[in-house]
Amino acid sequence: MMDPSNINNFEDQWKKAFQEASETPPPSVWEGIEARLNGEQEKVIPLWWQSPKIWYAAASIAALLLVGAGFWLSGNNGGGKPQVAVSTESILKSEGKRSNAQESLPLAAESPTTEKLATTGESNVVRESKTASSKSKAPAVAESKVEIAATDHVNAADVKHENAFAETKNTAQDQSLDNTQPVEIAAAKVAGNGDAAAPTVENQAISAQLLASLPYSDLDVYVQKRHVFFRPEIRIEEPVKEKKPKEYYAGLGVMPASFNPDVQLKEAPMAFSTQSVSQRRATTGSSEARASYAVQTQGGVRLSKHWSVETGISYLRGNSAYEGGGYVLNAYSNLSSNVLENALAGLNSSANSPAADKAAGFNNGALYIDVAKKVSNNYQYLQLPVQAGFTLNPDKKFSYSVLGGMMANFFLVNELESASGDIIRTTANDDIYRSMNWAATTGLRLNYKLSSNWGANLTGSYQRAVSSGFRSNQSLDSHPYLYGVSWSVRYSF
Amino acid sequence: MTFNEQELVKGCKQRNRIAQKQLYDVFGGKLFAICLRYTKNRADAEDVLQDAFIKIYENIDSFRADSPLEYWLRSVVVNTALNHLRQQKYLKELDDIDVHHNGLSDREFTLGNFQLQQLMEMIRELPPGCQTIFNLYAIEGYQHNEIAQMLGISEGTSKSQYSRARTLLQQKLNKEKRFDDGSVQHKQF
Numbered sequence: 001m002m003d004p005s006n007i008n009n010f011e012d013q014w015k016k017a018f019q020e021a022s023e024t025p026p027p028s029v030w031e032g033i034e035a036r037l038n039g040e041q042e043k044v045i046p047l048w049w050q051s052p053k054i055w056y057a058a059a060s061i062a063a064l065l066l067v068g069a070g071f072w073l074s075g076n077n078g079g080g081k082p083q084v085a086v087s088t089e090s091i092l093k094s095e096g097k098r099s100n101a102q103e104s105l106p107l108a109a110e111s112p113t114t115e116k117l118a119t120t121g122e123s124n125v126v127r128e129s130k131t132a133s134s135k136s137k138a139p140a141v142a143e144s145k146v147e148i149a150a151t152d153h154v155n156a157a158d159v160k161h162e163n164a165f166a167e168t169k170n171t172a173q174d175q176s177l178d179n180t181q182p183v184e185i186a187a188a189k190v191a192g193n194g195d196a197a198a199p200t201v202e203n204q205a206i207s208a209q210l211l212a213s214l215p216y217s218d219l220d221v222y223v224q225k226r227h228v229f230f231r232p233e234i235r236i237e238e239p240v241k242e243k244k245p246k247e248y249y250a251g252l253g254v255m256p257a258s259f260n261p262d263v264q265l266k267e268a269p270m271a272f273s274t275q276s277v278s279q280r281r282a283t284t285g286s287s288e289a290r291a292s293y294a295v296q297t298q299g300g301v302r303l304s305k306h307w308s309v310e311t312g313i314s315y316l317r318g319n320s321a322y323e324g325g326g327y328v329l330n331a332y333s334n335l336s337s338n339v340l341e342n343a344l345a346g347l348n349s350s351a352n353s354p355a356a357d358k359a360a361g362f363n364n365g366a367l368y369i370d371v372a373k374k375v376s377n378n379y380q381y382l383q384l385p386v387q388a389g390f391t392l393n394p395d396k397k398f399s400y401s402v403l404g405g406m407m408a409n410f411f412l413v414n415e416l417e418s419a420s421g422d423i424i425r426t427t428a429n430d431d432i433y434r435s436m437n438w439a440a441t442t443g444l445r446l447n448y449k450l451s452s453n454w455g456a457n458l459t460g461s462y463q464r465a466v467s468s469g470f471r472s473n474q475s476l477d478s479h480p481y482l483y484g485v486s487w488s489v490r491y492s493f
Numbered sequence: 494m495t496f497n498e499q500e501l502v503k504g505c506k507q508r509n510r511i512a513q514k515q516l517y518d519v520f521g522g523k524l525f526a527i528c529l530r531y532t533k534n535r536a537d538a539e540d541v542l543q544d545a546f547i548k549i550y551e552n553i554d555s556f557r558a559d560s561p562l563e564y565w566l567r568s569v570v571v572n573t574a575l576n577h578l579r580q581q582k583y584l585k586e587l588d589d590i591d592v593h594h595n596g597l598s599d600r601e602f603t604l605g606n607f608q609l610q611q612l613m614e615m616i617r618e619l620p621p622g623c624q625t626i627f628n629l630y631a632i633e634g635y636q637h638n639e640i641a642q643m644l645g646i647s648e649g650t651s652k653s654q655y656s657r658a659r660t661l662l663q664q665k666l667n668k669e670k671r672f673d674d675g676s677v678q679h680k681q682f
Binding site for chain 2: 010011013014015016017018020021022023024025026028029030032033034036037
């Protein structure tokens, strides 16, 4: 039943009544539709194929090929010289026996396009390149190429003139020629008694009559017309482009971190091994992280909605402590050296090494003092990360990025506190630490959009060196790692 | 809605048979009801529906997402129906008719007591021209000048044909109503 709810207008009531009207069509309708769709699919023809123009173009190309092939073939027959092949039907008839060929009258046969002249009878073929015979009285004037073909085996010589008038009154076929045209003359001298028969000459060359009527020029060029149906979608894409995220961003941040150089002694340094204390705590010291920080700059580019790549330069101040119990003391000189500085000194034979004095003098009369002592071991690095990021909710106020990549750590300075409390300062020039070592880095970043351009980031990151920090790893090894939380601001443009 | 219109259109644009069938399943009923309104018998209605769906599938690329899909489908069906009627020459002899309004006020009018099927039959019993113009004006909501343009007739013809249709329908409604009231009474008691 219809619901008349407050609609009294005649049209509105009918409209309302049929607005949602529905009646299930019988299955035969869909079957019919499907059959028609299938039929159409089978004969799906590209639109351009239906265009008559493409057929004109195809016909033109075919005509060109035909003409080209004709020229090529006829060119082969004529030794490369242009010529017109003789048409097939020889209409000549001999009018009877002739005792002398010179008395025989050649007959000219006329057709709308060609004139042929043939002589019958056994013939001697003489080819002459230029001259006209003295007997020639009637020159053949040709506006186009002329060829008189004769063969040894054929009893007739056909002369074809295209658009030309040829006249022979002589018994012998001699031709005088138009100077401007390349001409071959084959004159046939008829000798002896001619045959009474009038042979029909079947020419084996290609028919030229067809070629003459084919178009040589004025071929129209047809361009394929394309029908584009997807214009509405172009319109849809436009607002998407406007919403497209900013392509580039730059950021500045600071990262409190926990840095651990993870220095390991692989074997006891000389002074300690001579003290036979390699089994003691001195050689099994460990590194301990201390408060560190990094100052970071970032530059990045968004490659797609979710993916981005970023790089930057960071200065890392990595503080740590080394706890290796005990040190050696030279009883005579009061020189002392803890295990790390002694090992460090052992790495470099240079006398100018900052720890050179720690290397010598402990072989004789040195004492091992077994006291647990922490010494500070601080590093400074310049870091160059390259990271890929995948961002979730990229266009929302809050978004999350997962980061991963590699980081080049350029070694700047190491400051190691000695047993006596002095600071041993090692720089990249001392050839102890690698000037650059690689670290893998990963992190999770929380992005908060402050405005269309500005954003704030909180990034938790983890870095771990994949190669040792020491240039030579004979007795020392170091794979620094770091945990940090970075606070940064970002400007997108 | 249990289907995603955009996905459906996308599928149809890709000539995906499943999407085409789904489109038919979703809208076939409503569109068939339109076909029934414009034709005189079911066979014709089925033909129109079939032709309309072929047109829909062939021209789905021209559908723009800025209007509802159903409007577009309905307009294709109505146009197909009109073509069909032209071929049947139903729309040939449409002339001005003198019609006197029966004086019934709009406010007194109600279709509340009629089954859809009854109303459908009433429309289909109208003379062809009246039927078409009534459908176009009252139900599809075209204006007389638009109808005149669509059918190649004058605006006056459209108006007079519509007026006649309306009178005829009114008569049918009045007639049916008497029977309906009686039957309802029987059922109630």
